[in-house]
Amino acid sequence: MQRTLTLQTTQHIGEVVKLQGWVDTKRDHGKLTFIDLRDRTGTVQCVGYQKMGELTPESVIEVVGQVKERPENMINAESATGAVEIDVREYTVLGKAGSLPIPIDTDGSEIAEEMRLKYRYLDLRRERMQKNVRVRSELTRALSEALYEREFVNIETPMLTKSTKEGARDFVVPARLQPGLFYALPQSPQQYKQLLMTAGFERYFQVARCIRDEDLRSDRGFEFTQLDLEMSFPESRESVMELVETVVKQAVTSVGGKMQQDPFPVVSYPEALEKYGADKFDLRTEQEKKNGVLAFAWVVDFPFFKKVDAKDVAEVRDGKSGWTFTHNPFSSPIPEHIEWLKNKEHIGEIITAQYDLVCNGYEVGGGSIRAHSPELLTAVFEIMGYSSEEITEGVGHMLEAFGVGTPPHGGIALGLDRLAMLLTGETSLKESIAFPMTGSGKTAVMQAPAPISDEQLRELHLATQLPKK
Ligand code: ASP
Numbered sequence: 001m002q003r004t005l006t007l008q009t010t011q012h013i014g015e016v017v018k019l020q021g022w023v024d025t026k027r028d029h030g031k032l033t034f035i036d037l038r039d040r041t042g043t044v045q046c047v048g049y050q051k052m053g054e055l056t057p058e059s060v061i062e063v064v065g066q067v068k069e070r071p072e073n074m075i076n077a078e079s080a081t082g083a084v085e086i087d088v089r090e091y092t093v094l095g096k097a098g099s100l101p102i103p104i105d106t107d108g109s110e111i112a113e114e115m116r117l118k119y120r121y122l123d124l125r126r127e128r129m130q131k132n133v134r135v136r137s138e139l140t141r142a143l144s145e146a147l148y149e150r151e152f153v154n155i156e157t158p159m160l161t162k163s164t165k166e167g168a169r170d171f172v173v174p175a176r177l178q179p180g181l182f183y184a185l186p187q188s189p190q191q192y193k194q195l196l197m198t199a200g201f202e203r204y205f206q207v208a209r210c211i212r213d214e215d216l217r218s219d220r221g222f223e224f225t226q227l228d229l230e231m232s233f234p235e236s237r238e239s240v241m242e243l244v245e246t247v248v249k250q251a252v253t254s255v256g257g258k259m260q261q262d263p264f265p266v267v268s269y270p271e272a273l274e275k276y277g278a279d280k281f282d283l284r285t286e287q288e289k290k291n292g293v294l295a296f297a298w299v300v301d302f303p304f305f306k307k308v309d310a311k312d313v314a315e316v317r318d319g320k321s322g323w324t325f326t327h328n329p330f331s332s333p334i335p336e337h338i339e340w341l342k343n344k345e346h347i348g349e350i351i352t353a354q355y356d357l358v359c360n361g362y363e364v365g366g367g368s369i370r371a372h373s374p375e376l377l378t379a380v381f382e383i384m385g386y387s388s389e390e391i392t393e394g395v396g397h398m399l400e401a402f403g404v405g406t407p408p409h410g411g412i413a414l415g416l417d418r419l420a421m422l423l424t425g426e427t428s429l430k431e432s433i434a435f436p437m438t439g440s441g442k443t444a445v446m447q448a449p450a451p452i453s454d455e456q457l458r459e460l461h462l463a464t465q466l467p468k469k
Helices: 006-011 113-118 127-149 190-198 237-254 269-276 286-290 313-318 335-343 374-383 388-402 416-423 454-459
Strands: 016-029 032-039 042-048 060-069 084-095 172-174 182-184 203-211 223-232 266-268 296-300 305-307 323-325 354-359 362-369 409-415
Touching: 006 016, 006 032, 006 042, 006 084, 016 042, 016 084, 032 060, 127 203, 127 223, 127 237, 127 416, 190 203, 190 223, 190 388, 190 409, 223 237, 223 416, 237 296, 237 354, 237 362, 237 409, 266 269, 269 296, 313 323, 335 374, 354 409, 354 416, 362 416, 374 388, 409 416
Parallel strands: 042 084, 266 296
Antiparallel strands: 016 032, 016 060, 032 042, 060 084, 172 182, 203 223, 223 409, 296 354, 305 323, 354 362, 362 409
């Protein structure tokens, strides 16, 4: 017999069906046992006369039974299957559940984070998390579809790569076959996506995993996901923003998001500082906050360079001259300031062709028109104090690529974790990620980082300087 899903039961009244799923709730009424059986489509009530009282909550079972209409006064209007119940003829336990380490019939906010993440596979069964993960999946689908419709090509870029100068520390991976050499995990696909423009794809996107060794904040781990895109021959900064805005609106609307202003307001960085005291701001009224409205806005006209913050290791490393980039060293300045950059004058006043997308007080995206001539990119690194050897070593491959016919291009990366968080009305990124890290940097369920064996260390030609525990 084929499996019937709980939601389909209402179309099989009178028939004997086979259901498979979890024991959502159990109510013992003497000889009768009521079970709500849960699968991916919802729940249905099953009534059993046998030993069903033995079933433990959250066990996985198979039930064969007849779908019966409930008497009028027993109909549960709250449930999509509330007009029927299953008269159980046989049942089998497919996966017995012992006692549960955490409850899953609440929204989970009362449970310590360490426990929720240690047992994340269970935590994810709760209704709220099922919804969040599914909304995120739909958002990813909608964004991807909107881009496919506009001739974007979905292309993967390497995970084992070289340092990308995105303003954070790299996670490094030892190369077993080349002792003493290391790969870096990508902070973003920035350089590869630009190289895809050189390669003639014109429109690229990817759901990209990015890894940055940044100081942890309560709701930020080392990894995040961005919807990364790049396009060639943009008319202007505004034309990329316009395309991105259309794609975001189409995707957000299709997953049920309500947006505030259309078109998104565009605020300059100085104006944002003056009006809101920050470059991320929340334009919602109190009522809109209650109604789950998303208030998107663009921020433009950021300074290209800033003075290095001596307390920030990555800034000190990148900004050897005392100047470092504010957003992205691969950006172009606005057209009016290209000469200043080339001549390395008015450094603090040069404005980058960067645009950030903010929503409800969070930065949900950032991108720019890029430098696509060797001269401009070289000038950026010279301003940051790089010698010509260091420039060749760091971005020589980009300069070479720019020398074989690279079109003007620009792009953006949208933060999928944040967008999904806002769409689901959550306030922590962890609620929109299936397996996030704990606040102290442990991975969910598997508890990395963890020691590796002496044999692995030897194979990798690594020695740790820590005393043995
Ligand atoms: N690579 C940039 C980032 O990850 C985004 C972009 O400029 O497209 O922030």
